[in-house]
Amino acid sequence: MKVVVIGGTGLIGSKVVAALTEHGHEAVAASPSTGVDTLTGEGLAEALAGASVVVDVTNSPSFxxxxxxxxxxxxxxxxxxxxxxxxxxxxxALSVVGTDRLQAIGYFRAKQTQEDMIRESGVPFSIVRATQFFEFAQGLADSATEDGTVVAAPIKIQPIFSGDVAAAVARTAVGAPVNGIVEVAGPDTFAFEDFLRKGLAVQGDPRPVVTEPQGLYWGAALQESDLLAGPDASIGATSLAEWSARQA
Known part of the structure; x- marks a missing residue:
């Protein structure tokens, strides 16, 4: 089966390509570096010739x-x-758990627009919504840093290893379209402050982390469970502790 992975040279895309190739599929990495520009359409027709599946794991360079x-x-x-x-x-398409609950944030309004366009297109589809990646801890901390201190919102988070996300996307790609949403999340739930502290420790980042009762997530006030997956989510195999040990 030929599967074209849009964004196939990035963090998730490269792992999706590797997983599909390992299982005998023809996985094509499509990105600007391989001559495919999805903003202009350049190279898309050539890349998609003979393809059964397109996987979109692209992300915007600006938030x-x-x-x-x-x-x-x-x-x-x-x-x-x-x-x-x-x-x-x-x-x-790869999307984010809680997208429909996070519409006060511009990024998630954009992801909702993407999801809606896919639903209305007439092309059979599957949307894989993942929780935040372990690898994103430092970026999340950066967004919440005030005067050198990370000010965490009073919420919970169920982070996941990027490799487990890629595996879920690859499985979905070679399965039948669900014409709906599949959720994938990590095996453990943390207070946001605890996850940020653990993630920063892996990077050797000494910034202190505190929870502020009125703290915001990307500028928005969330309910405690807004970032958590539902009960039917597929659970990744890799714990934060296991991933942290590998980084060390």
Whole structure:
């Protein structure tokens, strides 16, 4: 089976390509570095020739509200148009657990737009929503740092190893379209402060972390469980402790 992985040279995409290849599929990494630009459509038709599945794991280079919305809208439009013309039978997109609950944040409004476009396209689809990756702890801390201290929102988080996300995306890609959402999450739930502290420790980052009762997540007030997956989520195999030990 030929599977084109849009964003196939990035953190998740490269692992999806490796997983599919290991299981005997023809996995094609498509990105600007391989001559495919989903914002303009350049190289898409050639990459999708003969493809059964397209996997979209791209992300916007800017998280500014207007820029991220423009990125997902244009990229998704180009992909779906090219897929329809090429007769692609399954579109798989990576999204984020809680997207529908996080609409006060511009990034998640953009992801919701992406999801809605996929649903309305007529192309059979599967949307894989993942929780935040272990690897994102430092970036999350950066977004919440005030005067050298990380000020965490009073919420819970169920982070996951990027390799487990990629494995879930690859499994979904070679399965039948669900025409809905599949959730994947890590095996453990943490207070946000605890996860940030553990993640920063792996990076040797000494910033103190505190929970602020009125603390915000990317500028928005969340309910305690907004970042948690539902009861039917697929659970990744790798714990934060195991991943941390590997980094050390």
């Amino acid at each position: 500014a509200d207007d820029a991220v919305l423009d990125f997902f809208r244009r990229s998704t439009e180009q992909q779906l148009k090219a897929e329809s013309e090429a007769g692609v039978a399954h579109h798989v």
